[in-house]
Amino acid sequence: MESMKRPFGGPLDIGYVDDHNQKWSPIIHVPHNLVLFGAADILARLVSGNDAYALSTVYLEFTNGAAPSVTAARDEGQSYYNGLDGVNKDFLRTEISFAPAFTASSGDYTGNIANFFGLSSGSTGVKGLAFNQGAGSKVYGGALVASPTGAFSGDVVFARFYFTALTKLNGSQIAIKWPIQF
Numbered sequence: 603m604e605s606m607k608r609p610f611g612g613p614l615d616i617g618y619v620d621d622h623n624q625k626w627s628p629i630i631h632v633p634h635n636l637v638l639f640g641a642a643d644i645l646a647r648l649v650s651g652n653d654a655y656a657l658s659t660v661y662l663e664f665t666n667g668a669a670p671s672v673t674a675a676r677d678e679g680q681s682y683y684n685g686l687d688g689v690n691k692d693f694l695r696t697e698i699s700f701a702p703a704f705t706a707s708s709g710d711y712t713g714n715i716a717n718f719f720g721l722s723s724g725s726t727g728v729k730g731l732a733f734n735q736g737a738g739s740k741v742y743g744g745a746l747v748a749s750p751t752g753a754f755s756g757d758v759v760f761a762r763f764y765f766t767a768l769t770k771l772n773g774s775q776i777a778i779k780w781p782i783q784f
Contacts, residue, residue: 611634611635611637611761611782611783612632612633612634612635612763612781613631613632613633613634613781614631614632614635614763614778614779614780614781615628615630615631615632615778615779616628616629616630616632616741616744616765616768616776616777616778616779617629617630617768617776617777617779618768618771618774618775618776618777619721619774619775619777620773620774621773621774621775622773626777626779628779629768630765630766630768632763632765634763635746635761635762635763635780636674636675636676636761636762636763637676637760637761638674638676638677638678638679638759638760638761638762639676639677639679640679640680640758640759640760641760641761643655643758644657644748644758644760647750652750654748654750654751655748655750655758656748657698657702657716657718657746657747657748657760657782658697658698658747658748658749659695659696659697659698659746659747659748659749659757660695660696660697660698660718660720660721660744660745660746660747660778660780661683661693661694661695661744661745661747661759662693662694662696662720662722662741662743662744662776662778663683663686663691663692663693663741663742663743663744663745663764664691664692664693664694664727664731664733664739664740664741664742664770665690665691665692665731665739665740665742665767666690666731666732666737666738666739666740667690667738669740669742669766669767670690670691670742671764672742672743672764673764674743674762674763674764678762679758679759680754680757680758680759682759682762683728683745683759686729687729688727688728688729688730688731689731691731692727692728692729692730692731692733693727693728693729693745694722694723694724694727694728694733695728695747695754695757696720696721696722696723696724698718698719698720699719699720699721699777700719702716702717702718703716703717704716704717705717713783714783714784715781715782715783715784716781716782716784717779717780717781717782718746718778718779718780718781718782719777719778719779719780720744720746720777720778720780721775721776721777721778722741722770722775722776722777723775728754733770734770734772735769735770735771735772738769739769739770740767740768740769740770741767741768741770741776742764742765742766742767742768743762743763743764743765744762744763744778744780745759745760745761745762745763746759746760746761746780746782747759747760748760761782
């Protein structure tokens with residue numbers, strides 16, 4: 603019962619995908635992500651048949667300087683990303699790269715997992731900060747998001763996580779493999 607009290611999901615793997623051969627190379631393993639209060643709204647809407655709330659978007663938080671130490675709070679969803687300054691901190695907003703895969707378990711239901719895969723794209727963050735190797739861009743966090751309107755203003759953040767920064771390299775994209783276990 604103790605695990606039911608903790609608002610954590612995970613684990614996640616972060617790494618690189620080579621632009622040429624599309625090979626995935628996981629580098630960092632993150633044991634937990636924080637499921638936010640907005641997740642309850644997303645799940646309630648999905649269960650009631652509102653497919654517009656399917657998890658469809660990934661945020662990749664980055665800086666072009668020293669990566670900050672950030673602790674996510676359950677009540678900091680989209681408001682947190684609105685507050686990023688675009689000078690020192692910004693984020694990429696990308697669609698989930700592949701349709702989420704579902705793995706079903708045996709009769710005890712402990713292996714029901716939806717797998718999401720997010721991939722960096724673009725050369726500029728939502729707030730205008732350059733994202734590339736020359737700028738020294740480092741991804742240090744991310745979020746899994748429902749985007750029912752398709753616009754940032756309507757996004758609802760499901761979960762967030764932070765890790766030791768991973769530097770953007772020419773010829774590759776930063777990728778997140780994000781399973782959610784039910």
